[in-house]
């Protein structure tokens with residue numbers, strides 16, 4: 001979809017067109033309400049600005065749509081397809097990395113009580129494993145902010161892609 005189309009859709013259709021970027025309806029609605037955008041840059045800057053207000057509740061709301069790293073996203077919806085593509089490197093990672101990632105995910109969930117979230121696109125399995133092991137040492141407060149930063153990156157990458 002291009003910018004002109006996004007600007008011209010009715011609000012419900014515009015929201016549906018970006019819903020796959022992140023499962024935070026307030027953010028979807030707020031971005032749609034700021035139309036029309038004069039440029040893609042202006043749209044992306046607005047999207048990022050709106051995402052900077054996210055805190056723990058938004059993180060929890062969004063995590064339902066993000067499968068664990070290394071687990072193939074089930075389902076035929078657009079989020080699942082995007083997750084599979086973003087996490088492609090994990091499918092190619094050798095088995096000891098995949099095994100260590102499974103153990104790391106369990107340790108992370110035991111420590112922080114939610115799924116480990118990382119912007120997977122552009123990262124190898126080894127890089128994601130190293131990030132997981134580094135972040136396991138974070139305090140809960142630090143880790144909420146790191147996870148929110150990764151959620152913003154994933155969201156903005158998906159938004160950029162859907163508006164080419």
Ligand SMILES: NC(=O)NC1=NC(=O)NC1=O
Pocket residue numbers: 065066067068069082083084086087115116117118119120121154
């Ligand atoms: N748990 C996750 O980090 N999931 C994901 N990261 C991505 O970049 N896409 C996902 O689905």
